[in-house]
Amino acid sequence: MAALELENVSIRIGQARILNDVSLQVPAGSFTCLLGPSGCGKTTLLRSVAGFAPLSAGDIRIGDRSIAGLPPERRETAMVFQSYALWPHMNVGENLAYPLKLRGVSRGERERRVAAMLERLDLAHCAKRPIGALSGGQRQRIALGRALIIDPPILLLDEPLSNLDAAIRRTLRTELRDLQRRLGITTLMVTHDQEEALSLADRIVLMRDGRIIQVADPETLYTAPADLDTARFLGVDNLVPEGGATLAFRSTQAHAGPRALHAGLRRQGRVIDSTYAGGAWRIRLAVAELELTAMGEASLAAGTPAWISVPDHALMRFDAHRDAA
């Protein structure tokens, strides 16, 4: 059963249509990512679930209970904000304890649960620290702990890792995934980073211009995007028109060299340039009036003739009429 269900949700702010007729089912215990370019309405969708973006039409349900009419404090969703939104006048322990206090949990029980959460987050030594003394990664963990401490039925994450540097982001990504698996908590996360979505989610909801374009598991989304714009957003960087259709592929899956290696698609062209891409060379080729990119095991001099070839499984075909652009 769907733990969270959006039915024909539309949101308008003034004249702007931010979300258009969005319907979505989030299965219980799943890790669902909302993925899409900036400004496509991901945050607005998340905020509508939390109760901060009033619906112009549609309904939102948790289980079989409609929450669309409830104020944010009665929705029982726990949200982690992009800016973390920790309360600066409280120290770390107080931040974690406050949601419990709001629920009338006794002092002893609060202290026990805060200590357990700090232990789990590996931040037991930080209980008395002011928020200002924490690093970005520590703040992120506390924000996550503050949301989880109430055992919410739904966890909402708005770009939780985007303000962190690459190394911490990788560590926290793994931690987040482990934690979610262990708790089995239904999670809805917003991100504009496809790598993050692909590695974390078991379901990805791809959005564009306030609409849902595709809902799929990461592998399906990656190998069979619904349309050309989606494919481009997911890093498909070579387009070859063929008849009325367009063949598309990723340069990382194509080969460039003196001989054609794969059988799916073969074209001969001239090398424009070669740049080293760590372990292999990224080679740009002029093929008729097209410019294509592929990987080669050696650098090729500019102007030399070369083959580009793509294996069958890496080719995606899009019919012209489905290409919105």
Next chain:
Amino acid sequence: MTPNAIAILRRHGPGLLLVLPALAAIGFLYAYPLLRSVIFAFLDTQGGVTLAHVSRALAFYGRDILFSIGVALASLALIAVVSITIAGYLTLGATPWAVALLRWLYRWPLFIPFIVAAQTARSFLSRNGLMNSVLMELGLLSPAAAQSLLDWRGLILTFAWKQVPFVTLLLAGAMASLDRATIEAARNLGAGRLRCLLGIVLPQVRPNLLVGLILSLVVIMSVLSVPMMIVAGNPTMMTAMMAHRVTYYGDYAVANALGLFSYLLTAFAAWLYLRTTLAREVRR
């Protein structure tokens, strides 16, 4: 001058020159008269040191001093409660038109001079004033039970009416500049509007509230027109008594001694403020 002193002058000379006018203005217009009035509170006619003025001020006006402190504290309490309520509603209110209306309305008393406010309060709060008339019209008050509020209650109401907009302005500004997400996080995790105001918003703007209240205290301790127009007889605010002492008796010494108590009160408030804000700075 030693070479060392010259070097110091080179380094700090331009800065000194820039702050000099401000320093001079503070010195001549503020610090000097203040110091003078404090000193004269302790000097007898021969120029010797005496506590006579202070003890006379206490003996004549002890009740007025206590009355002033009581009225000031009660006014501040009322100002705080009303300003927090209005600013809180402006920040957390869910009805856009009501918020817009309130935002437009609340500032008006700021632009009304104290003497006009006092005059208005007089005609509103007196025994036959507008308030009692309206209450009697509505049948909520019997004519026999009507009483004048032109005493400590009138003072508190008038001071509050004048100062609430100012404190609200400070508070609402501070609340508007808070990270909105800290408020939303609290709502999201289960805090209703009121809990959110008291637990999340107010603690973050506490220094601004304190500043507003301390500046209001200074106003309350120095406005002459309000007690003059609202309270007839004793006890009344220290300001009215100081004016009385000067205009009727030419007795600057006792007036200065009374002034001393005003300084002490406001200085105490300022010290409280500094202590709490500095403690915050250290905690950060």
